[in-house]
Structures are given as structure tokens and as C-alpha cells.
Amino acid sequence: MTDRNSRAPLAAPLTKRWFVLRHGQSEANVACIVASQLANAETAYGLTEVGREEVGNSVRRARDEILEGSPLHIVMSPFLRTRETAGIAGQILGTSPDADHRLVERNFGDYELLSDEHYKEVWAVDPTDPDNVPGHAESVYRVTERVCDLVLEAENNPDITTCLIVTHCDVAMILTCAFQNLDPRHHRSLDPIETGELRRLQQP
Numbered sequence: 211m212t213d214r215n216s217r218a219p220l221a222a223p224l225t226k227r228w229f230v231l232r233h234g235q236s237e238a239n240v241a242c243i244v245a246s247q248l249a250n251a252e253t254a255y256g257l258t259e260v261g262r263e264e265v266g267n268s269v270r271r272a273r274d275e276i277l278e279g280s281p282l283h284i285v286m287s288p289f290l291r292t293r294e295t296a297g298i299a300g301q302i303l304g305t306s307p308d309a310d311h312r313l314v315e316r317n318f319g320d321y322e323l324l325s326d327e328h329y330k331e332v333w334a335v336d337p338t339d340p341d342n343v344p345g346h347a348e349s350v351y352r353v354t355e356r357v358c359d360l361v362l363e364a365e366n367n368p369d370i371t372t373c374l375i376v377t378h379c380d381v382a383m384i385l386t387c388a389f390q391n392l393d394p395r396h397h398r399s400l401d402p403i404e405t406g407e408l409r410r411l412q413q414p
Contacts, residue, residue, distance in 0.1 A: 219358040220388045224365055224413060227279040227372040228389070230382045231268065231299060234261025234406035236291040242326045246318040248288060248311075256290040264406025265295050269302045272408050276303060279372035283364065286376035287313035295406075296376040307376065312356040316380040319346035337395045350394040353384045361388075375411075379403060389413055 238245035238255040245251040257265070269276075276282065284307035286296035296307035321328035332347045340350050357377075364373050375385070383397040389411045392400075403409060 219354065220361060220413070221391060224361070224389075226365055226370055228361070228411035229272070229276060229372070229374045229408060230385060230403070230411055231265070231295060231374060231376045231408045232379055232382050232403045232405055233257065233287075233289070233291040233295040233376065234263075234265040234298075236261055236405075238291070238326075239405060244318050244321045244324055244326050244328060245289075246315040247322050248314060250323060251289045251291065251315070253290055257294045261291070261406060262294070262298060264404075265298045266302065268406050268408040269299045273302060275410070276372060276374060281369060282372045282374065283367075283370045284308070284374045284376065285310050285313065285360070285364075287311075287315065287378060287381070289315060289378070292376050292378065299374060299376065303374070310360055312360045313375060313377040313381060315378040316353050316384075317348040319348070321345045321347065333398050336398065340395050350384055350397060353381055354388055354394045357381060357385045358388050361385075374408075379405075382409075386411065 234257045236255050236257055240258060245255045282305050284296055284300055284305050286292045286307045286309055288309040300307045332343045335343045336350055364370050382403045383400055384394045386400060387394045387397050
């Protein structure tokens, strides 16, 4: 199989300041189910009180660093849990977020609304055969393409200096691979981002 990482979508030096925020603990996390499709999670499976606290604490800790670069753009997945997360961040940072469908959760296909134990079946195959992951789940390469398309578009926007991406775990980790020029097949080998965690994204 061709090593798709050779395309290195973010190989050129980036000029903006980039941060990623995973949504806080959600009702789907607590119920231990997969809620990866907009049809099911646009108006359901929002944040728990614990999730709201996680997000508020993370953003307040990073507030000064984020606001060093202005203007700030917050862009979010349109899922309820990410919209609520971005709303909290926006209140703290003084900026209204915008939704972008390129940041939606990785689609786990046939495992939708089933036990989140099925994540492991997909993750086990990602490193070896990412084009044929079980359950008709979305490939890591497809996720890479859509999130990097968003990054490159923002890089060409002169009105943005700092961008905060509010998204989901797999999307955040696959995006981290892109920033580090790592093959996205191995996103699970990185230190996983926790619910409500905020990180700076930087190239090597």
C-alpha cells in the first residue's frame, strides 16, 4: 500500500497560532456509547456538568497564552457537545465561535449508538489496513484530508492570527499527527487528548 503520509499536507511552515480543544465529558461518554453521526448528536448527547467544568478550567488556564495572538478565531464541530464546549470557550475568550462540518466526529459507521468498546476494533486496524477498517468507519486518511483542508484555508485568511479548533478525540489526534508530519495511522500511539483538554499545536 502506498504511504499516503508522503503527501505531508501540512509540510509547509504554518504562520498562524493553533490550538485544539476536545469537548468536555459528554452524555455519550458517560453512557459509553458511540455517537459519531450528526443526525444523532446535533441536538443530543451534550456536556455533563463535569464536562462543563473541565472545559472552563482548561480554557481559563490557557487564556493568556491564547489571547497573546489576536485576532482569535474559534471554529467548532457542529455536534451539540462541541458547540457547548466552544460556547464556554467563547465566553471566556470573548469571541463567538463558528461551526464547520470538516471538524465533525470521525464517523464510526455501523457502530453508531452501540457500545464504545467498538472503538477498539477500529483502532486495532488503523495502523495496518486503514482503508478497510471494520464497521465501515471513516478512515484516518479521510479525516486528515478534511481537517487539513480547514487548516490550510485558515492559513490563507489574513483576518486570523490565532485559531482554536473545538473537536473530538480522534479528530484532534489525527490533526496532531498532521502538524507533526506523522502518519495518521498511528494516532493512537500519541498521548491521547482527554475530555476538556486544550493543547497547542505546533510543527516540529
